[in-house]
Structure formats: structure tokens, C-alpha cells
Amino acid sequence: MLNLIVNAAQAIGERVRNEELGNIWIKTSRLPAHVEIRVEDDGPGVPETIREQIFDPFFTTKEVGKGTGQGLSIAYRVVCQQHGGTLTMEPRAGGGACFVIRLPAPATEPAAATQAA
Ligand SMILES: Nc1ncnc2c1ncn2[C@@H]1O[C@H](COP(=O)(O)OP(=O)(O)OP(=O)(O)O)[C@@H](O)[C@H]1O
Numbered sequence: 001m002l003n004l005i006v007n008a009a010q011a012i013g014e015r016v017r018n019e020e021l022g023n024i025w026i027k028t029s030r031l032p033a034h035v036e037i038r039v040e041d042d043g044p045g046v047p048e049t050i051r052e053q054i055f056d057p058f059f060t061t062k063e064v065g066k067g068t069g070q071g072l073s074i075a076y077r078v079v080c081q082q083h084g085g086t087l088t089m090e091p092r093a094g095g096g097a098c099f100v101i102r103l104p105a106p107a108t109e110p111a112a113a114t115q116a117a
Pocket residue numbers: 003007008011041043044045046054055059060061062066067068069070071072073096097
């Protein structure tokens with residue numbers, strides 16, 4: 001989560017605005033067999049030409065000293081390999097990037113009704 005939020009913060013910092021701050025949204029939802037966390041920003045977005053590479057170890061577009069290209073590859077390994085989930089990037093409608101974490105979470109049975117006294 002921290003890696004995604006730092007990326008979003010750096011992305012909105014890149015976008016030149018007229019005294020207007022960028023936005024980061026964190027949204028959670030319950031799906032039938034997963035929980036979903038979306039980290040969205042209204043920065044410049046991820047150019048289509050590099051979308052295949054952003055999860056690769058050491059892939060970065062940031063200047064030396066600012067990025068080493070490890071944040072998304074670590075996040076991918078934790079979410080996908082260690083927790084059996086998925087981590088994807090969708091362009092955000094209206095501009096920016098939306099990173100989507102899905103973690104398996106089977107629906108639980110409703111709690112048994114407590115017995116009346
Ligand atoms: N929210 C975002 N908006 C636009 N581009 C992004 C965003 N998040 C990641 N990227 C792109 O993906 C690349 C890889 O991200 P990653 O987090 O792996 O490395 P980094 O941020 O460059 O360096 P590090 O995380 O090691 O400090 C970034 O350099 C950037 O080009």
C-alpha cells in the first residue's frame with residue numbers, strides 16, 4: 001500500500017496545476033470471492049508504451065536518486081505470489097492511474113442467530 005501511495009503522491013506532484021493540488025483516492029470494496037483495494041490518482045497516468053513494464057524489477061522512469069524501480073515489483077510479489085491475489089493498473093477515467101489490488105476472501109457464512117433467552 002505504501003509503495004502505491006508514494007507512487008501516486010509522486011505522480012500528482014508531477015502534474016503542473018494552477019495552485020490546485022492533485023488528488024489520491026483509496027477505495028475498498030467487497031466482492032463475492034475477493035476484497036478489492038483501489039489506489040487512484042489524477043496525475044499524468046501511465047503511458048501506454050510502458051504499461052507492460054511497470055511491474056518489472058528495476059523498471060523506472062524517475063530520475064536517479066528518486067526512484068529505483070522496485071516499488072511495484074515488490075508490491076506485485078507480495079500481492080500475487082505471497083497472497084494469491086492480483087495487482088493491475090487501469091487508466092483512470094478522467095486522467096491518472098488506478099492500481100487495483102484483489103485479495104482472495106471467500107464469503108463468510110452469516111453469523112448464527114443468537115439463541116433467544
Ligand atoms: N501512479 C502512477 N502514475 C504514473 N506512473 C506510475 C505510477 N505508479 C508507477 N508508475 C510508473 O511505474 C514505474 C515503476 O514504478 P515503481 O514503483 O516500481 O518504481 P519507482 O517508483 O520508479 O521507484 P521506487 O518505487 O523504487 O522508488 C514508475 O517509474 C512510473 O513510471
